[in-house]
Amino acid sequence: MDTMTAEGLLLPWPDDDGEPFWEHARRGELRIQACADCGRLRFPPRPCCPQCGSFDDEWRLMSGRGRLWSYVVAHPPLLPAYAELAPYPVALVELEEDPRIRLVGTLTNSVRRPGAPWNAVPPGRLRIGAPVQAVFQVLTPEVTVVRWALCSG
Amino acid sequence: MLRDRTAIVGIGQTRFAKHLEESEKALACRAVLAALDDAGIEPHEVDALASYTMEETDEVELAKAIGAGDVTFFSRIGFGGGGSCATVAHLAMAVATGQAGVGVAWRSRKRGSGRRPWTNTVQQLPTPAQWTRPFGLLRPADEIGMLARRYMHEFGATRDHLFNVALACRNRANQNPDAIMYERPLTREMYMDARWISEPLCLYDNCLETDGALACVVVSAERARDCRHRPVYVHSAAQGLPAQHHGMVNYWNDDPLTGPAWTAARQLWKTADFGPEDVDVAQIYDAFTPLIPLSLEGYGFCGRGEGAAFTEGGALELGGRLPINTGGGGLSEGYVHGFNLINEGVKQLRGASTAQVPDAATCLVTAGEGVPTSALLLRG
Numbered sequence: 352m353d354t355m356t357a358e359g360l361l362l363p364w365p366d367d368d369g370e371p372f373w374e375h376a377r378r379g380e381l382r383i384q385a386c387a388d389c390g391r392l393r394f395p396p397r398p399c400c401p402q403c404g405s406f407d408d409e410w411r412l413m414s415g416r417g418r419l420w421s422y423v424v425a426h427p428p429l430l431p432a433y434a435e436l437a438p439y440p441v442a443l444v445e446l447e448e449d450p451r452i453r454l455v456g457t458l459t460n461s462v463r464r465p466g467a468p469w470n471a472v473p474p475g476r477l478r479i480g481a482p483v484q485a486v487f488q489v490l491t492p493e494v495t496v497v498r499w500a501l502c503s504g
Numbered sequence: 505m506l507r508d509r510t511a512i513v514g515i516g517q518t519r520f521a522k523h524l525e526e527s528e529k530a531l532a533c534r535a536v537l538a539a540l541d542d543a544g545i546e547p548h549e550v551d552a553l554a555s556y557t558m559e560e561t562d563e564v565e566l567a568k569a570i571g572a573g574d575v576t577f578f579s580r581i582g583f584g585g586g587g588s589c590a591t592v593a594h595l596a597m598a599v600a601t602g603q604a605g606v607g608v609a610w611r612s613r614k615r616g617s618g619r620r621p622w623t624n625t626v627q628q629l630p631t632p633a634q635w636t637r638p639f640g641l642l643r644p645a646d647e648i649g650m651l652a653r654r655y656m657h658e659f660g661a662t663r664d665h666l667f668n669v670a671l672a673c674r675n676r677a678n679q680n681p682d683a684i685m686y687e688r689p690l691t692r693e694m695y696m697d698a699r700w701i702s703e704p705l706c707l708y709d710n711c712l713e714t715d716g717a718l719a720c721v722v723v724s725a726e727r728a729r730d731c732r733h734r735p736v737y738v739h740s741a742a743q744g745l746p747a748q749h750h751g752m753v754n755y756w757n758d759d760p761l762t763g764p765a766w767t768a769a770r771q772l773w774k775t776a777d778f779g780p781e782d783v784d785v786a787q788i789y790d791a792f793t794p795l796i797p798l799s800l801e802g803y804g805f806c807g808r809g810e811g812a813a814f815t816e817g818g819a820l821e822l823g824g825r826l827p828i829n830t831g832g833g834g835l836s837e838g839y840v841h842g843f844n845l846i847n848e849g850v851k852q853l854r855g856a857s858t859a860q861v862p863d864a865a866t867c868l869v870t871a872g873e874g875v876p877t878s879a880l881l882l883r884g
Binding site (some may be wrong): 360364366392416420422426430433436441452457 | 703
């Protein structure tokens with residue numbers, strides 16, 4: 352599997368526990384691992400439930416709705432491909448279903464523009480608590496990533 | 505209990521610089537031999553070694569080069585700068601339990617002339633990096649910047665609070681001829697106009713990139729009385745890996761702003777004869793300025809969310825409520841994974857710091873916050 356896009360951006364390199372997340376993302380679904388016994392969501396994925404110890408899991412479909420928990424705006428020094436995109440904001444989004452589940456992602460200015468440039472949203476528009484919606488960007492035939500569209504209004 | 509049963513009796517270091525010619529191994533040997541000489545202990549008496557898992561010079565290489573004797577205890581601590589104080593803690597436990605008699609802890613690093621660790625993309629990609637790196641969250645500064653922004657939002661902390669931290673460290677470095685920033689004062693204007701690294705963190709919120717090595721020597725309290733310098737006792741020590749902690753990307757629990765410092769602190773104070781209000785001087789791990797307010801809260805110098813306000817009114821300066829990082833710290837003396845904070849703590853309790861706190865008798869030293877950490881309470 353490729354470790355980088357043609358532009359030199361890093362692709363996710365899933366481990367055994369994370370692989371299902373990326374499989375679901377390829378199908379355009381945001382699914383989070385949950386305990387099949389006690390029902391608790393957990394992230395990052397891991398072999399067993401820290402609450403009840405069960406090794407049985409299921410991958411629960413999320414609404415894709417969330418809120419900005421925090422963000423940074425990255426400036427150089429960065430890896431060359433990233434330096435070309437900088438400055439770019441990176442968001443940490445808490446999911447509506449469980450605010451302890453927070454996903455890192457880049458931002459886009461519309462749910463209809465999953466492939467918008469990383470700097471499509473001016474950092475001045477970002478506010479902690481702002482609502483966002485998951486969108487899916489196909490990076491390669493094997494890799495689809497979740498990005499976050501800033502909801503208007 | 506470890507309480508005062510062991511002591512640090514020797515400290516040594518190389519020069520700090522952006523670039524040193526010698527290898528990390530040679531620098532490690534120089535620092536260790538300097539520490540043993542400072543203690544007045546012969547290298548062949550060394551029988552315990554402790555360092556970081558990230559240390560490139562291993563026990564075999566170090567022991568045979570310095571001429572150590574038969575080594576009966578050796579230990580490595582993980583999680584980068586989070587392991588600094590634990591190196592001393594492990595030696596103290598080994599000596600106190602009779603596993604060894606003379607312990608040496610060290611760290612040698614060419615972080616100034618070497619490559620930035622985060623540029624090694626192969627090493628960085630597996631878990632948990634699959635959840636962060638592909639989105640451009642590449643560097644520790646980005647990972648801590650994320651927590652810093654949230655901290656500022658929740659508790660009203662400002663860039664001026666972070667500047668207070670950077671300034672206190674820089675002012676102490678300006679008193680320390682061995683510090684990289686010895687002759688380079690920092691002003692508020694310089695700080696506010698500095699280039700961003702990862703907003704809300706600017707250049708001066710980040711530690712230095714340094715070549716250098718340090719070491720210290722740990723023996724029993726009994727033996728310490730015969731050494732060259734006044735013993736500095738390991739009063740208590742702790743490591744901290746909190747429940748549901750995730751390393752520097754600690755984004756997946758109830759409260760990411762309550763970090764490993766809180767866990768280490770509970771153990772540290774539980775086994776100490778005194779509390780935070782009795783600490784004369786502190787050496788607090790400062791890879792990034794926001795780690796200081798977070799650590800001040802964790803170690804109990806103020807309440808949760810009060811760490812930024814604590815820095816106001818010169819509280820961290822000499823003569824303030826809690827002078828910190830009196831050699832200049834990672835921000836302004838040199839960044840050697842926090843080992844210089846240990847040695848500076850020893851200097852303070854010997855009365856030999858370049859920015860001496862009058863009559864300092866107790867010192868807190870902490871390791872990297874935001875990763876599984878460790879801490880020491882030292883007593884003179």
